[in-house]
Amino acid sequence: MVDFDPRMHEYYPLLTAAHGIVKVRVRQSMDGKALMMTELLKLPDGQPVLRVAPMPADVNAAGDIFGGWVMAHVDIAGGIVATQRARGRVATVAVNSFQFKQPVSVGDVVSIYAQVIEVGRTSITVDVSVYAERNPVNPVVVKVTEAKLTFVALDREGAKRLVPAAVP
Ligand SMILES: CC(C)(COP(=O)(O)OP(=O)(O)OC[C@H]1O[C@@H](n2cnc3c(N)ncnc32)[C@H](O)[C@@H]1OP(=O)(O)O)[C@@H](O)C(=O)NCCC(=O)NCCS
Numbered sequence: 464m465v466d467f468d469p470r471m472h473e474y475y476p477l478l479t480a481a482h483g484i485v486k487v488r489v490r491q492s493m494d495g496k497a498l499m500m501t502e503l504l505k506l507p508d509g510q511p512v513l514r515v516a517p518m519p520a521d522v523n524a525a526g527d528i529f530g531g532w533v534m535a536h537v538d539i540a541g542g543i544v545a546t547q548r549a550r551g552r553v554a555t556v557a558v559n560s561f562q563f564k565q566p567v568s569v570g571d572v573v574s575i576y577a578q579v580i581e582v583g584r585t586s587i588t589v590d591v592s593v594y595a596e597r598n599p600v601n602p603v604v605v606k607v608t609e610a611k612l613t614f615v616a617l618d619r620e621g622a623k624r625l626v627p628a629a630v631p
Contacts, residue, residue: 484605504604506594511574512540519569528567533593537561537610540575541589545614548579548587550627553614556586561610571595573607580611585623588613 490498513536521532538555545553567573574594581588593608618624 484603504606506574506604507576512543512577513575515573517567517569517571517573522569530563533567533608534561536575537591537593537608538612540577541591541612542614544577544579545587545589548582549616552617553587554617555612556615557613559611559613563608565605565607567595567607568597571597582626584625585615586613587626
Protein backbone atom coordinates (compact mmCIF):
# COMPACT_ATOMS: atom_id res chain seq x y z
CA MET A 464 0.00 0.00 0.00
CA VAL A 465 1.49 3.36 -1.00
CA ASP A 466 0.49 6.49 0.85
CA PHE A 467 0.49 9.38 -1.57
CA ASP A 468 -0.46 12.92 -0.73
CA PRO A 469 -1.24 14.70 -4.03
CA ARG A 470 -0.23 18.01 -2.42
CA MET A 471 3.32 16.76 -1.78
CA HIS A 472 4.58 18.82 -4.71
CA GLU A 473 3.61 21.95 -2.78
CA TYR A 474 6.42 21.35 -0.35
CA TYR A 475 8.72 18.80 -2.03
CA PRO A 476 9.86 19.56 -5.58
CA LEU A 477 11.47 16.13 -5.61
CA LEU A 478 10.82 13.40 -3.14
CA THR A 479 11.98 9.82 -3.03
CA ALA A 480 10.76 7.46 -0.38
CA ALA A 481 10.76 3.72 0.13
CA HIS A 482 7.36 2.24 0.90
CA GLY A 483 7.45 -1.53 1.31
CA ILE A 484 8.30 -3.13 -2.02
CA VAL A 485 8.16 -0.03 -4.20
CA LYS A 486 10.17 3.13 -4.28
CA VAL A 487 8.01 6.18 -4.88
CA ARG A 488 9.38 9.19 -6.71
CA VAL A 489 7.39 12.40 -6.81
CA ARG A 490 8.48 15.02 -9.30
CA GLN A 491 7.02 18.38 -10.10
CA SER A 492 5.93 18.63 -13.73
CA MET A 493 6.18 21.78 -15.88
CA ASP A 494 2.60 22.75 -15.05
CA GLY A 495 3.30 22.38 -11.35
CA LYS A 496 1.45 19.12 -10.85
CA ALA A 497 2.94 16.19 -9.00
CA LEU A 498 3.95 13.16 -11.04
CA MET A 499 4.27 9.92 -9.13
CA MET A 500 6.43 7.09 -10.41
CA THR A 501 6.96 3.76 -8.73
CA GLU A 502 9.68 1.20 -9.21
CA LEU A 503 10.47 -2.10 -7.52
CA LEU A 504 12.73 -1.67 -4.54
CA LYS A 505 16.35 -2.84 -4.82
CA LEU A 506 18.90 -3.38 -2.10
CA PRO A 507 20.86 -0.18 -1.39
CA ASP A 508 24.31 0.27 -2.95
CA GLY A 509 27.19 -0.85 -0.79
CA GLN A 510 27.69 -3.78 1.53
CA PRO A 511 25.22 -4.63 4.29
CA VAL A 512 26.71 -4.96 7.75
CA LEU A 513 24.88 -8.28 8.21
CA ARG A 514 23.13 -10.81 5.98
CA VAL A 515 21.24 -13.55 7.73
CA ALA A 516 18.45 -16.06 7.06
CA PRO A 517 15.92 -16.51 9.88
CA MET A 518 15.07 -20.08 10.84
CA PRO A 519 11.78 -21.75 11.89
CA ALA A 520 12.94 -21.49 15.53
CA ASP A 521 12.68 -17.67 15.16
CA VAL A 522 8.93 -17.48 14.41
CA ASN A 523 6.16 -16.24 16.69
CA ALA A 524 2.77 -17.89 17.21
CA ALA A 525 1.45 -16.29 14.00
CA GLY A 526 4.25 -17.76 11.89
CA ASP A 527 6.07 -14.48 11.31
CA ILE A 528 9.60 -13.85 12.52
CA PHE A 529 9.57 -12.69 16.14
CA GLY A 530 10.14 -8.93 16.44
CA GLY A 531 12.81 -9.53 19.07
CA TRP A 532 14.87 -11.47 16.52
CA VAL A 533 14.84 -8.43 14.23
CA MET A 534 15.65 -6.11 17.15
CA ALA A 535 18.59 -8.25 18.24
CA HIS A 536 20.08 -8.24 14.74
CA VAL A 537 19.53 -4.48 14.38
CA ASP A 538 21.37 -4.00 17.69
CA ILE A 539 24.23 -6.26 16.51
CA ALA A 540 24.57 -4.43 13.17
CA GLY A 541 24.40 -1.00 14.81
CA GLY A 542 26.93 -2.12 17.41
CA ILE A 543 29.37 -3.23 14.70
CA VAL A 544 29.50 0.19 13.02
CA ALA A 545 29.50 2.01 16.37
CA THR A 546 32.41 -0.16 17.58
CA GLN A 547 34.35 0.62 14.38
CA ARG A 548 33.72 4.37 14.83
CA ALA A 549 34.52 4.25 18.56
CA ARG A 550 37.55 2.04 17.91
CA GLY A 551 36.60 -0.06 20.88
CA ARG A 552 33.88 -1.19 23.23
CA VAL A 553 30.41 0.36 23.07
CA ALA A 554 27.07 -0.24 24.77
CA THR A 555 23.59 0.52 23.48
CA VAL A 556 22.21 3.39 25.56
CA ALA A 557 18.99 4.11 23.64
CA VAL A 558 16.71 2.85 20.90
CA ASN A 559 15.47 6.21 19.67
CA SER A 560 13.07 4.86 17.08
CA PHE A 561 12.15 1.46 15.73
CA GLN A 562 9.55 0.80 13.07
CA PHE A 563 8.50 -2.60 11.80
CA LYS A 564 7.22 -1.75 8.33
CA GLN A 565 6.60 -5.28 7.03
CA PRO A 566 6.77 -8.78 8.55
CA VAL A 567 9.77 -11.08 7.96
CA SER A 568 9.23 -14.73 7.03
CA VAL A 569 11.22 -17.96 7.08
CA GLY A 570 12.91 -18.19 3.67
CA ASP A 571 13.66 -14.46 3.50
CA VAL A 572 17.27 -13.36 3.29
CA VAL A 573 17.62 -10.38 5.61
CA SER A 574 20.18 -7.66 4.82
CA ILE A 575 20.94 -5.04 7.46
CA TYR A 576 22.53 -1.71 6.53
CA ALA A 577 23.85 0.62 9.21
CA GLN A 578 25.58 3.97 9.15
CA VAL A 579 26.74 6.47 11.74
CA ILE A 580 24.63 9.61 11.49
CA GLU A 581 25.80 11.55 14.54
CA VAL A 582 28.79 11.58 16.86
CA GLY A 583 28.65 13.35 20.21
CA ARG A 584 31.18 13.54 23.03
CA THR A 585 30.72 9.94 24.17
CA SER A 586 27.81 8.83 22.00
CA ILE A 587 27.39 7.54 18.48
CA THR A 588 23.98 7.45 16.81
CA VAL A 589 23.39 4.92 14.07
CA ASP A 590 20.68 4.65 11.44
CA VAL A 591 19.74 1.06 10.58
CA SER A 592 17.66 -0.17 7.63
CA VAL A 593 16.58 -3.77 7.20
CA TYR A 594 15.57 -5.34 3.89
CA ALA A 595 14.22 -8.82 3.13
CA GLU A 596 14.82 -10.56 -0.19
CA ARG A 597 12.10 -13.11 -0.80
CA ASN A 598 10.68 -15.41 -3.46
CA PRO A 599 13.94 -16.49 -5.18
CA VAL A 600 12.03 -17.62 -8.30
CA ASN A 601 10.84 -14.07 -8.89
CA PRO A 602 12.90 -12.03 -6.39
CA VAL A 603 11.33 -9.16 -4.50
CA VAL A 604 13.03 -6.77 -2.07
CA VAL A 605 10.99 -5.48 0.85
CA LYS A 606 12.06 -2.82 3.34
CA VAL A 607 11.00 -4.36 6.64
CA THR A 608 12.44 -2.20 9.42
CA GLU A 609 13.93 1.22 10.13
CA ALA A 610 15.60 2.10 13.40
CA LYS A 611 17.84 4.65 15.08
CA LEU A 612 20.00 3.62 18.02
CA THR A 613 22.51 5.45 20.21
CA PHE A 614 25.64 3.75 21.55
CA VAL A 615 28.08 5.03 24.16
CA ALA A 616 31.83 4.45 23.92
CA LEU A 617 33.11 2.58 26.97
CA ASP A 618 36.54 1.97 28.42
CA ARG A 619 37.77 -1.36 29.76
CA GLU A 620 36.09 -0.76 33.10
CA GLY A 621 32.74 -0.04 31.41
CA ALA A 622 32.85 3.71 32.07
CA LYS A 623 31.94 6.11 29.27
CA ARG A 624 34.84 7.62 27.34
CA LEU A 625 35.25 10.24 24.61
CA VAL A 626 34.70 9.08 21.04
CA PRO A 627 38.08 9.43 19.30
CA ALA A 628 38.52 11.58 16.21
CA ALA A 629 37.43 9.94 12.98
CA VAL A 630 40.13 8.15 10.99
CA PRO A 631 40.51 10.13 7.74
C1 LIG B 1 25.99 3.79 28.76
C2 LIG B 1 26.22 4.37 30.16
C3 LIG B 1 27.65 4.07 30.59
C4 LIG B 1 26.03 5.88 30.08
O1 LIG B 1 26.32 6.41 31.35
P1 LIG B 1 25.66 7.80 31.83
O2 LIG B 1 26.54 8.41 32.87
O3 LIG B 1 24.24 7.55 32.15
O4 LIG B 1 25.80 8.66 30.52
P2 LIG B 1 25.22 10.08 30.14
O5 LIG B 1 23.89 10.38 30.69
O6 LIG B 1 26.32 11.08 30.37
O7 LIG B 1 25.08 9.87 28.54
C5 LIG B 1 26.21 9.49 27.77
C6 LIG B 1 25.89 9.83 26.33
O8 LIG B 1 24.75 9.09 25.92
C7 LIG B 1 23.74 9.99 25.47
N1 LIG B 1 22.45 9.47 25.91
C8 LIG B 1 22.12 9.08 27.15
N2 LIG B 1 20.83 8.70 27.17
C9 LIG B 1 20.37 8.86 25.92
C10 LIG B 1 19.10 8.66 25.30
N3 LIG B 1 18.05 8.20 26.00
N4 LIG B 1 18.98 8.91 23.99
C11 LIG B 1 20.03 9.38 23.27
N5 LIG B 1 21.25 9.59 23.80
C12 LIG B 1 21.40 9.35 25.11
C13 LIG B 1 24.03 11.31 26.15
O9 LIG B 1 23.49 12.40 25.42
C14 LIG B 1 25.55 11.30 26.12
O10 LIG B 1 26.01 11.63 24.84
P3 LIG B 1 27.26 12.68 24.60
O11 LIG B 1 28.34 12.36 25.58
O12 LIG B 1 27.69 12.40 23.18
O13 LIG B 1 26.70 14.04 24.79
C15 LIG B 1 25.23 3.77 31.21
O14 LIG B 1 23.96 4.36 31.01
C16 LIG B 1 25.13 2.28 31.07
O15 LIG B 1 26.03 1.54 31.44
N6 LIG B 1 23.98 1.80 30.53
C17 LIG B 1 23.81 0.39 30.26
C18 LIG B 1 24.27 0.07 28.83
C19 LIG B 1 23.98 -1.36 28.49
O16 LIG B 1 24.23 -2.25 29.26
N7 LIG B 1 23.45 -1.56 27.27
C20 LIG B 1 23.04 -2.85 26.82
C21 LIG B 1 21.66 -3.09 27.30
S1 LIG B 1 21.23 -4.80 27.14
